[in-house]
Amino acid sequence: MRIAVLRGPERFEVDDVPVPRIRPDEVLVRVAASGVCASELEPWVDGPSTGEPRYPGHEVSGVVVETGAEVTDLDVGVRVGVWVTERGFAEYVAVRAAYCFPAGDGSLDEALAEPLSCVVNAVELADPRLGDDVVVIGAGFMGNLVQQLVALRGPRQLIVADTRPEALERASRLGATRVVDVTRESLPDVVRSLTDGGGADLTFECTGTQAALTSCGETTRMSGKVAIVGFHQGPSREIPLAYWNWMAFTILNAHFRDPAVIMRGMEVGMRLVSSGVLSMHGLVTHRFGLEDINEAFATLRGKPEGFVKAVIAFPDE
Structure with missing residues (x-):
């Protein structure tokens, strides 16, 4: 699979790596969209502080394609918003089932559970x-x-x-x-x-x-x-x-680091979006392929007229 790796100032590169293997309590999600977050803008501009490669990306939505042996409440094919702390700019992510929330029938690039x-x-x-x-x-x-x-x-x-x-x-x-x-x-x-x-x-x-x-x-x-x-x-x-x-x-x-608080916010947010009470329609204005991720971050920095939110979008298989 392809994954974006931050290797220097304003320098993402795309690597080919194996699809992650899941643990018993995890699911494998084929990523549909990964949001470009302002919290990752400064790290992109400055590059990795230690010189070691970094794997950003935490605003992920997609489709479950495999479930671990202990997972009983998610099935293959379910559309979800998920929480990961890294490696979100990739074609697949392995994530705990407890960190996945049904996204309903709307557009997956408008089902970004973490900012919700x-x-x-x-x-x-x-x-x-x-x-x-x-x-x-x-x-x-x-x-x-x-x-x-x-x-x-x-x-x-x-x-x-x-x-x-x-x-x-x-x-x-x-x-x-x-x-x-x-x-x-x-x-x-x-x-x-x-x-x-x-x-x-x-x-x-x-x-x-x-x-x-x-x-x-x-x-x-x-x-x-x-x-x-x-x-x-x-x-x-x-x-x-x-x-x-x-x-x-x-x-x-209004910033939170306790996973339990984050999870409850995701559950509430996805309930509101999947039921139509809250709409993200039209708020994702810029979509980029993974190979154009540096352009996506430059667009976030420049905020051209009409810009609201950028995502890295992955085509359906």
């Missing part, structure tokens, strides 16, 4: 309440999913901010009550005008940038909540901690 888990857990941690005023800073892939899940909680205002007109148009189509182009309008002023002067009850930061983090403190009301969803790579970030202390913000780190 991230947003499910982020929204449940932040716990928006009925009638809350909520701000989502960042209308990219993760911001779009956060926005849709927050909408299920019944907010009064659901305000989405970004710098890209096409991203804001998409947020409007997804049901934002107000969108804000921060290159043209003051987000804090708009939020105050819509919240009786008080500010947002809850702000989600979904960009991983300093500017968005700063804006959180300017848009959230006293004793409100700030949920950090964006993956912050590169230089250290700064916040005016004295002001944030005075404002008594609840700061929520």
Whole structure:
């Protein structure tokens, strides 16, 4: 089978290796799509820190083609979203059956269970309440999913901010009550005008940038909540901690490393997608073959107009 190997700065190579053998509690999945995640962008740019080859890829969907002797709840042919921590940019992955969740009948490249888990857990941690005023800073892939899940909680205002007109148009189509182009309008002023002067009850930061983090403190009301969803790579970030202390913000780190929490988020996310309650339709905008994986990462970095999410797509056999 073919697998992408990161061997240097901005240098994936494709190797031929044996198909992995599965353990009794595992299944073999023929990969349909593997998402290109922003958390892997910096490692791609810098290359392996130790000089040893690395095997990224963790946002996988596909079809079960073999089951281990101890697996009783998955059959060959089942379409699944799965969680792996590496080696996801490959034609096949071996994965514990417990880390696989039915994907329903929709497009498999729109059934990426791992990012769904991230947003499910982020929204449940932040716990928006009925009638809350909520701000989502960042209308990219993760911001779009956060926005849709927050909408299920019944907010009064659901305000989405970004710098890209096409991203804001998409947020409007997804049901934002107000969108804000921060290159043209003051987000804090708009939020105050819509919240009786008080500010947002809850702000989600979904960009991983300093500017968005700063804006959180300017848009959230006293004793409100700030949920950090964006993956912050590169230089250290700064916040005016004295002001944030005075404002008594609840700061929520919406990143999770406990496998049990990740699994529950995946189960919930895949239930929502497979039942049609949550839609990822149209959010995967760029598809690349495995041989073009470096171009896929360059596209993620450049974010051309219309970009939301890239995947490495594998043709059906």
